[in-house]
Amino acid sequence: MRYYALLITTSILLFSCWSNPRPVDTNNELAIDDVLIKEHIIRHESEMKIIDSLAKAWSWTPDTIMGGILLERIGSSDSFNAEGDTVRLSVEVSLVNGNHCYSNDSLYLIIDHYDGPKAFNEIAKHIGIGDSCSALVPSAMGFGINGVPGVVPPGAMIQIHVTLPID
Secondary structure: OHHHHHHHHHHHHHHHHHHOOOOOEOOEOOOHHHHHHHHHHHHHHHHHHHHHHHHHHOOOOOEEEHHHEEEEEEOOOOOOOOOOOEEEEEEEEEEOOOOEEEEEEEEEEEOOOOOOOHHHHHHHHOOOOOOEEEEEEOOOOOOOOOOEOOOEOOOOOEEEEEEOOOO
16 A cells, blocks of 8 residues: 555656646746747847848848848849759858858759758749849858858858859
């Protein structure tokens, strides 16, 4: 009988700990997930303010596309790329302070099926053959919190110059 009483008491204790991993008191009002989401929102809003101020300082008249990317088109093609199209981009990536990160004359991607930074896919959807553009990209749409070691720092906002060459 004592065995069953001990078993029931232990079960109740363990169940109460698992079902309430963070008791609410004056020092613990938010779960870690809530704090991380709040910090992510604050970071994104700060990056958008910086990107907007850079666009104004550079006298851009950009379009805002998915994820807060500001896109300044150079050229005006009537046709854009659609889902499933394979495109070859010529890209030059730099930090917003002007430090060059890397260039690639032949970045091939399939629209909406690209596993790299989301910015390249979104930019490719909004330019046509022979067009070029510059884009200011928040870190979440670029290389994220990890960056590319030795190339793009973690959490970096980037500027991308893209050309869709005529093949």
